[in-house]
Amino acid sequence: AARTFFGAEKAPTTRTGQGATMHYPEGWTELPMPAAKTGFEALVWTGSEVIAWGGCGPYDPEECVATDTGYAFDPDTEEWTAIPPAPISSGAPHAAWTGQEAIFVDEETFDGAAFDPEARTWRTLPPAPIAPRFGAVYAWTGSEVIVWGGGERGGPTSTEGAAYDPARNSWRRIADSPIGLNVASATWTGQEMLVFGSALSDRGWSATDTSVGAAYDPALDRWREIPPSELSPQATSALWTGRSMLAWDYEVRWQEYDPVGDSWSERKKMPLEFDECYPDSALVGGR
Secondary structure, three states: OOOOOOOEOOOOOEEEEOOEEEEOOEOOOOOOOOOOOOEOOEEEEOOOOEEEEOOEOOOOOOOOOEEOOEEEEEOOOOEEEEEOOOOOOEOOEEEEEOOOOEEEEEOOOOOEEEEEOOOOEEEEOOOOOOOOOOOOEEEEOOOOEEEEOOOOOOOOOOOOEEEEEOOOOEEEEOOOOOOOOOEEEEEEOOOOEEEEEEOEOOOOOEOOOOOEEEEEEOOOOEEEEEOOOOOOOOOEEEEEOOOOEEEEEOOOEEEEEEOOOOEEOOOEEOOOOOOOOOOOOOOOOOO
């Protein structure tokens, strides 16, 4: 199966996405794989193509050899093309799209590089002012990539974070947060970064009875705690809908957080069966 799929809503609908016109029938379409068999690469959508970079290559479930290679997928031609090798290698990359560049940061070292898909060129990011850690979350604010939190389960959680400004090619330390989370989601409201989740031990026990969160204002470099939710702390997923943060847990219950009123909606059940799975979310067309 292909890693990346694009589907039209109704056949023979043509869906247009910021420069790319995709002609696909309703349902699933199997797509070709890139030439290299890698794993754990980072994926980013540029508006006209998917950039897949880094990861373990060749993929070996027993050992990860970090790679500097990447590929671009054109949904119109259904073809992958190799992009130039990056100035760094990464076995565990994270990606953010700025509107002009794809920013990649390695989770194990916090080394970073930026790729310009128009010029097909790379540049290296300066060293980050915080130590690397597992489980950090990433959010693009429109001007900065914020990296925050994380930590190994059973170990201390980090309250540190940093913001990278691609226009200035510089990092800055941000204020320490009032809480630390090692299993979290991060989303951008237009004014604040909301982080939401829990701090789990190596046995899966949570430090809080429910999932909790905090809000960071980059203009003021200031944090505030948000009220605790009523959702399970074992596993949650959250995203910004345009008016609120919608969160749901692995017990398939959901709530909305309103940052203006600083309040949560009533917890409700979803039309899904409970199965102890890790949830994930994506916003598509306002839904």
